[in-house]
Amino acid sequence: xTEQSSGHGEQRDSARAAYGQSGQPSYxxxxxxxxxxxxxGDNTYSVPRQREHQQAxxxxxxxxxxxxxxxxxxxxxxxxxxPLFMILTALIALAFTVLVFRLxxxxxxxxxxxxxxxxxxxxxxxxxxxxESVVVFFRISEDILTIRERGDVR
Numbered sequence: 477x478t479e480q481s482s483g484h485g486e487q488r489d490s491a492r493a494a495y496g497q498s499g500q501p502s503y504x505x506x507x508x509x510x511x512x513x514x515x516x517g518d519n520t521y522s523v524p525r526q527r528e529h530q531q532a533x534x535x536x537x538x539x540x541x542x543x544x545x546x547x548x549x550x551x552x553x554x555x556x557x558x559p560l561f562m563i564l565t566a567l568i569a570l571a572f573t574v575l576v577f578r579l580x581x582x583x584x585x586x587x588x589x590x591x592x593x594x595x596x597x598x599x600x601x602x603x604x605x606x607x608e609s610v611v612v613f614f615r616i617s618e619d620i621l622t623i624r625e626r627g628d629v630r
Contacts, residue, residue, distance in 0.1 A: 548614055554607050561603040569596050 534542070539549045569592045576591075577584030 548617075550610060551614055554611055558604065558607055561607075562600055565596055565599045565603070 534547050536549065536552060539547050539552065572595075573584060573588050573592055576587045
């Protein structure tokens with residue numbers, strides 16, 4: 477079954493043109509009217525980059541004191557939080573290993589060989605999943621705002 481025979485070929489072609497082969501949106505950087513592009517037969521779209529430039533221009537401190545919440549500090553902090561979680565997890569594992577070695581050398585050796593790697597991997601995976609879910613939440617918000625700015629809300 478081809479795309480044209482399904483009756484939705486034009487919509488799929490439009491989506492393919494907008495997202496390209498990589499599956500990522502194709503941004504040209506110049507604001508345009510999506511309805512005018514569709515009428516002219518142009519299936520690609522461009523997104524206003526002004527908001528992205530404003531967010532990039534704002535520093536960490538300026539974003540922190542943005543009382544209108546027009547830019548998010550969370551996406552900037554996540555890049556720092558993940559390595560901090562890993563370092564904290566390693567320090568906790570090290571402290572636990574030292575504690576167990578003081579109680580019993582054989583049990584400390586088993587903890588060092590089996591317990592610490594499992595603990596470190598488990599906590600690292602959980603923290604990564606948590607931080608990724610936070611990032612996805614904010615990216616969905618940005619994508620919805622982009623769709624609203626383009627005027628593609630139906």
